[in-house]
Amino acid sequence: MQKQREESEHSAKYELLRKEKRQVDSALANVMKAVEAGVVNKTTQARMQELEEQPSEIEKQMFIEKNKMLAEILEEKIREYYEVVNRFHMSLNY
Numbered sequence: 001m002q003k004q005r006e007e008s009e010h011s012a013k014y015e016l017l018r019k020e021k022r023q024v025d026s027a028l029a030n031v032m033k034a035v036e037a038g039v040v041n042k043t044t045q046a047r048m049q050e051l052e053e054q055p056s057e058i059e060k061q062m063f064i065e066k067n068k069m070l071a072e073i074l075e076e077k078i079r080e081y082y083e084v085v086n087r088f089h090m091s092l093n094y
Contacts, residue, residue, distance in 0.1 A: 010072070014065040021058045027051055 028051040034044055
C-alpha cells in the first residue's frame, strides 16, 4: 500500500513537472514572438532570461522523479525474484 502511494506520488510529481515545462516553453515562445515583433525592453529581456533558466531545472527534477519511479520498479522486481528463489529453495528442502 505504501509503495503504491509512493509510486503514485512520483508519477504525479513527474506529470506536474511536464505540465510546468510545457507552460514555460509556451511562455518563452510568446516572449520570442514579442521580441520578433519589435517589443524589446528591459521587461521582455528579464522575462526571457528568467524563462530560459527554468527548463534546465525542471528537466533535472523530471529526471530525478523518473529515476525514482524506475528504482522502485527495479526494487519490486528484485524482491519478486528473491521470493521466487526462496520458495524454490524451500520446496527443495521439503
